[in-house]
Amino acid sequence: MRARILSVLLVLLLIGLPFLTQAMDQTAFLSLATRILVYGIAAASLNFVLGYGGMVSFGHAAFFGIGGYVVGILYQHHDTETLLWGFLPGTNQMLITLPLAVLVSGLAAAAIGALSLRTGGVQFIMITLAFAQMLFFLFVSLKTYGGEDGIIVRRTNELPFLNMRDKTVLYWVVLAIALTFFFGLRRLIRSSFGTVISGIRQNERRMAALGVPVYRYKLYAFMLSGTGAGLAGALMVNVLRFASPDMMHWTKSGELMIMVILGGVGTLLGPFLGAGVFLMLESWLASLSEHWPLAMGLILLALVLGSRGGIMALLGRIGGRG
């Protein structure tokens, strides 16, 4: 009951945030909040395979980047009125670009997952990392799409009836997508598919002996996770109006992983909280000193060691006992 009231309050706070930032004259915070929501989606996607499925993917930035590039490439062809592969016209309609980004990143996750899920443990980490780096270098060398510089998207994708150039409208759109994503994910995790995924993490052989084709289940989970990261990437390009190979650099995979661990591995809300703390710390520390990564590292170290189980565990100890 208490948890329900808290979550309703949190949702109301998120919806009303633009008014708050306006009243407090902190409009820059709104764009930070938008980025937090987007990274939250990406981190929660990673957490689904990492925390629930026990598959430590170190290459999730690949799907994040692919989702982003789908938006970027479609925009570029729309902008220059050229055809992709000689027959596909570009577009700047979000109702087309987002589903396409989800589809393409899902297909990429199916291909990468099909190969890397044949291994496990450290090999799995290394193979997913290798795939992501391969894609990174592929996009660096793609001069058509800006190479290292990436694609500048001058205008955010359009949605019917909405003025997407307005930062507040964009925030609400991202919030609506993030909430839908969150509740969909919650449902997925509580479904029998989700419990089987959790069971596979705990005891793969046992699941097989109970009639579950483990590899196929893991692959489906990996694909779903890839689509989530792709969705986040597509949104990120809309928010930053910029798609670049850096989106799939291995450090981005690392950041996503840090967000998951910081927030709480295998928890629903954790990745969103982790993304929030990570990005707020980053923007605050960066404004203080150019040597901010050092301080960031120390703070993260203290938080992870001190909380044992991330922010969610910390909150649980503060709130749960009382």
Next chain:
Amino acid sequence: MLTVSGLQAAYGASQVLFDIHLEVREGEVVTLMGRNGMGKTTTVGCIMGLLAARGGVIEFEGVQTIGLPPERISRLGAGLVPEGRQIFHTLTVRENLMATAANRRRRNDPWTLERVYGLFPRLRERAGQVSSTLSGGEQQMLAVGRALMTNPRLLILDEATEGLAPVIRTEIWHCLERLKAEGQSILLIDKNLGVLKRLADRHYIIEKGRTVWVGNGADMERDGGKVRGYVGI
């Protein structure tokens, strides 16, 4: 329903099973007995496809199962209650039961949550509880319930009462009696002679990886000394 003949298996270079024979027919309760380290669990592993057999034949429901992956064998209708229970600790009792529930052979009286709770009322009381907080006996009941929820043609129990309190042990034996009365085929792996003698239609004793004795309860009375020698009581 299940026929094992001439089964051989090894862990790396060391051969463990040399010549295992056993058969379970429709509706029978059959036991597999033997001292520790004689190959009981290895035999079960081979039947379930969790271990690769090195030779011999295993036929389950008319299918040669050696070389098939465990999920295929499970889907043919083998339900294992593993040694050491191995429930999914972070899931609730209800989730443990429901996650892998299936009725693949379209039985018209399939196992449901209600029926499992009827068999083990304690599980109903604990339905929403995370299963790591259950007692050992309750975890064992959960493991049995989880296997039943896959509607197995053959239920295999590996050391189902190992390390449990006598009261709980009795409860589990009673449950097996009820299952037998309903016509469930069961393969029991155990060391507990007394109760098994009453329950089972046939016994197999293995020693050092070979089936060395087969018989029913009456045969066991007659061969008493020999049997006790094999089982080590």
